[in-house]
Amino acid sequence: MRRIILASSSPRRRELLKQLIGDNFEIIPSVYNEIMIEGLDSASQALQHALGKGRDVAAKYPDSVIIAADTVVLCDGKLLGKPACKEDAMSMLEMINRRAVAVLTGIVVIDSGKGIENTDIVSTQVRMANISRKEITAYLKTGEPMGKAGAFAIQGFGAVLVEKVEGDFFNVVGLPLFRLSQMLKNIGVDVFELMQADS
Numbered sequence: 001m002r003r004i005i006l007a008s009s010s011p012r013r014r015e016l017l018k019q020l021i022g023d024n025f026e027i028i029p030s031v032y033n034e035i036m037i038e039g040l041d042s043a044s045q046a047l048q049h050a051l052g053k054g055r056d057v058a059a060k061y062p063d064s065v066i067i068a069a070d071t072v073v074l075c076d077g078k079l080l081g082k083p084a085c086k087e088d089a090m091s092m093l094e095m096i097n098r099r100a101v102a103v104l105t106g107i108v109v110i111d112s113g114k115g116i117e118n119t120d121i122v123s124t125q126v127r128m129a130n131i132s133r134k135e136i137t138a139y140l141k142t143g144e145p146m147g148k149a150g151a152f153a154i155q156g157f158g159a160v161l162v163e164k165v166e167g168d169f170f171n172v173v174g175l176p177l178f179r180l181s182q183m184l185k186n187i188g189v190d191v192f193e194l195m196q197a198d199s
């Protein structure tokens with residue numbers, strides 16, 4: 001069995017991948033630095049960052065399957081990544097309030113043995129609820145917005161900010177599981193077989 005590596009430090013991605021392939025993977029976070037690339041649209045930005053994370057780990061681990069992802073929120077033409085500070089989180093929450101946003105995840109599966117890179121961008125439409133300034137402040141106090149693209153976590157208390165989701169829910173949390181299962185299959189990794197081996 002080939003070594004499967006998740007190039008991520010995100011506990012959410014770890015849990016999501018576990019949901020798909022059990023304990024059949026290792027975690028090796030990349031040292032890639034996510035810096036905004038001028039002139040790139042949001043989708044390409046997410047993809048470039050995912051590629052940067054995946055390639056960094058692939059270079060160190062030949063003959064492995066490397067999975068990497070990057071999630072951003074697109075609101076009114078503006079790209080929202082992880083908030084830098086509380087004030088940043090506050091302005092993101094004010095911006096997405098009552099709006100329809102797109103959550104985009106750039107996803108990369110690399111077969112470092114064969115030198116194959118499979119990439120995709122998965123988009124989920126999320127309709128945000130109308131909440132008051134007082135409620136935004138209360139949500140900020142939970143600390144949940146930090147480390148999350150767009151300053152909210154659909155899988156946490158942030159569920160109360162989300163009215164409707166169209167598309168893959170797991171994509172919003174950071175890993176589009178359905179698409180990932182297909183991409184793994186394309187390079188010869190069958191998630192059904194892995195799950196059986198695990199049970």
Ligand SMILES: Cc1cn([C@H]2C[C@H](O)[C@@H](COP(=O)(O)OP(=O)(O)OP(=O)(O)O)O2)c(=O)[nH]c1=O
Binds near residue numbers: 029082150152
């Ligand atoms: C919108 C949204 C994002 N997020 C998270 C998923 C990602 O972890 C994070 C976006 O940041 P990313 O830069 O995609 O990932 P990361 O820095 O957490 O982890 P790594 O680069 O090491 O893989 O936002 C949620 O957990 N819930 C949500 O509802």
